[in-house]
Amino acid sequence: MAKKVLVVDDDPRQVSDIRFLLESEGYSILTANDGSAGYDMALSEKPDLVILDLIMPITDGFETVKKFGENSMTAHIPIIAITAIRSKKNVSFKLEPDVDWFPVEAVLDKPFKDDVFLDVVKKYMG
Numbered sequence: 001m002a003k004k005v006l007v008v009d010d011d012p013r014q015v016s017d018i019r020f021l022l023e024s025e026g027y028s029i030l031t032a033n034d035g036s037a038g039y040d041m042a043l044s045e046k047p048d049l050v051i052l053d054l055i056m057p058i059t060d061g062f063e064t065v066k067k068f069g070e071n072s073m074t075a076h077i078p079i080i081a082i083t084a085i086r087s088k089k090n091v092s093f094k095l096e097p098d099v100d101w102f103p104v105e106a107v108l109d110k111p112f113k114d115d116v117f118l119d120v121v122k123k124y125m126g
Contacts, residue, residue, distance in 0.1 A: 002028040003125055006047035008038030008064065009082070010056040014110070018051060021114055022121065035064030042074050049124055054083040069103055078124040079103050084110040 005027045007018050012033075019029045030045055032038035035052070036059040042050060050068070054061035061081060068074040081104050106120050 002026055003049070004028045004030060004045060004047040005049045005051060005121070005125075006030045006032065006038060006042055006045065007051045008032045008035060008056075008061070009051070009053040010034060011053070014053070014082075018117075021118060025118060025121075027121075027125075035059030035061060035067075039064055039067050039074070042068070042077060043071075047077060049121065050077055050079045051121075052079050052081050054081050055085055065104055075103055077103060078105045080105060080120055080124065081107045082110055082112070083107065 005022050007015050007022075007029060008031075009015050009018070010033050015031050015033075019031070022029055030041055030047055032041050034056050038050070038052065039059070041047075052061045052064060061083070065079060065081070068077065068079060105124050108117060108120060
């Protein structure tokens with residue numbers, strides 16, 4: 001059975017690109033376009049990994065990470081956060097060391113190179 005990856009991003013093109021990359025590696029892909037829908041899907045579908053955009057409408061990735069970490073049913077699922085915010089001009093963004101980012105395992109800046117992305121995914125898929 002193929003391992004399941006949940007992709008949570010409000011950008012359809014980004015989701016399509018990630019889907020193509022991961023399906024070509026044999027993963028089964030689930031998608032959601034906001035954090036609330038992604039969290040609900042994780043509860044019902046139990047993915048092996050979550051790819052989570054941090055900046056989204058409705059429920060952003062920051063709030064979604066908090067929900068994942070607080071629930072024993074989702075806290076074990078590794079999350080790879082993706083964001084374009086660190087590459088935007090005049091925007092200061094970093095993961096604060098005193099903030100609990102559990103269960104985020106890695107943060108990738110958009111746009112990311114396909115091979116770097118796949119290496120990170122494979123690292124957490126075992």
